[in-house]
Amino acid sequence: MNILIFGATGMVGQGVLRECLLAPDVARVVAVGRNATGVQHPKLQDVVIRNMTDYSGFEPQLQGFDACFFCLGVSSVGMKEAEYKRITCDLTMAAATVLARLNPGMTFTYVTGAGTDSSERGSRMWARVKGATENALLRLPFKAAYMFRPGIIQPLHGVRSKTPLYQAAIMVLKPVLGLAYRLWPDKVTTTEKVGRAMLAVARYGAPKALLDPADINALGR
Template identity: 65%
Template sequence: MKVLIFGATGMVGHGVLRECLRAADVEAVQTVGRTRTGQLDPRLTELVLPDLMDYREVESSLQGFDACFFCLGVSSAGMSEAAYTRVTYDLTLAAAQTLARLNPQMTFVYVSGASTDSSERGRSMWARVKGRTENALQRLPFKAVYLFRPGVIQPLYGARSKTRAYQLFYTAAKPFLSTLRALFPRQILSTEDIGIAMLAAARHGAPKAVLEVADIHALSREATAPATGLHVG
């Protein structure tokens, strides 16, 4: 399997990249972003682009991939709806429309968020924009599109949030998150859980297009369960 990752320097993307590089069936990983990840692996290549809205000059480097894990995202705090739409909807669709044309057999996995508004009419600005983005992605001619909606995430193995407020929260909550995730596994995910679940969706599909926290947890658990024939929830 050949995989593209957008946003590999962010918290979720870092975790997804780690799981891809640990997976025996992933033969090649290419990151796409404005900066390099700093990681070294013979299967890893990094495409650094100053403008993530324009892929015309690099289309040859974006062909032949089986899956794309789109982990780019920003906090809406302090942003107007127009500005947030540009970096959430416009940027995502610029990449996705290009990839759908170049790789029609690709599975596209998008990191959205818990409480995203699929109706696009709710009071929460960020939820409306995320909902609009999800809806547009589902209309593209990919082999499959899966929309991951995580909530609270435990960063593992060096993953860090680029949003200062989020990182302060994760730093303060670090002593408690492992315990809370063990107590409430269907409400709190780790970056490892998300990466494993994304790979599972790319390999075998998922039960539904929109995956909430409990669905992501179940997909991750099933992917790592011993081959006993028993369901693990």
Template identity: 65%
Template sequence: MKVLLFGATGMVGQGVLIECLRAADVSLVQSIGRTALDQQDAKLRDVVHRDLLDYSAIESQLEGFDACFFCLGVTSAGKTEADYAHLTYDITLAAANTLARLNPQMTFVYVSGAGTDSTEQDRSMWARVKGRTENALLKLPFKAAYMFRPGVIQPLHGVRSKTSSYQILYTLTRPLLPLLRAMLPATILTTEIMGQAMLAVARRGAAKPVLEAADINAIATTAG
């Protein structure tokens, strides 16, 4: 399996990359991002591309992939709806539209979030924008598309968040998260589970396109 990975420097993306490199059936992981990764692996190809709204210059490097794991995302804190929509909807759809045209056989997995509103009418700005993004992705002619809606995610294997406030929170709650996860395994996920579940749906699909935290946990558990 050949995998395209967006957002490999973020917390979820780091975890997904680890699982992809561990997977015996993944022959290539190609990262697309504005900055180079600080790691190397025989299965890893790092493509630095700064214009995330236009992929025409690298289209030849985006063909022949079986799956795309889109883990790129930003916090909505301090942003207007227009700014957040640009960074969430516009950038995601620019990549997805290109990939759907080049790889109709592809499974596309998008990291959304718990509380996303598919009706696009929610009072929370981020929930509306995420819902609009999900809806647009599900209309594209991919082999399959899955919207992952995690809530709390525990970083494992040295993974760190790029958002300083989140990393401080994870550091402070590190002793508690394993205990909470043991009590609420269907609510609190890990970066490892996210990666394993993405690989599982790329291999075998899932029963529905929108997957909440409990669904993600069940898929990863079954895959293991």
């Protein structure tokens, strides 16, 4: 498979990239982002795009892919809805619309979050925006599209969050996260499981489009 990853420098994206590079049936991985990953591997190529809403000069580099793992995202803390929508929905759709045209046989996976609001009418701003993004993605003419809705994610294998506050919390809660994953597999997953689950849906599909932590863990086995 040829795999495209958006957001490979973030916590989820790092875990997904690791699993792609380890998978024997993945021949090529292209990581798209504003910055290079810094990872050296014969399968991996970085494509640096400063303006992530304009892909007009990069279309040849975005063709010929079996799957896209879209792991870009920001926290909604302290953000107004219009700005959060611009970063979360508009940026995602700018990329996905181009990819659907260039790769009609592609499987597209998008990382949202547990509690995402598919009705787009709930009281939580972030959940409404994520729900609107999911719904828009599901209307695009991909071969298949899957919305990953993880809850708590335990980073493994040296994966780190780029957000200092999150990374500090992860270090403090590290012993608890491992126990929580074993006790509540319907609420907690790992970066490893997310990456393996994305590869599983790219290979075989999944019985539903909206995947919660229990689904992710089952697919990631």
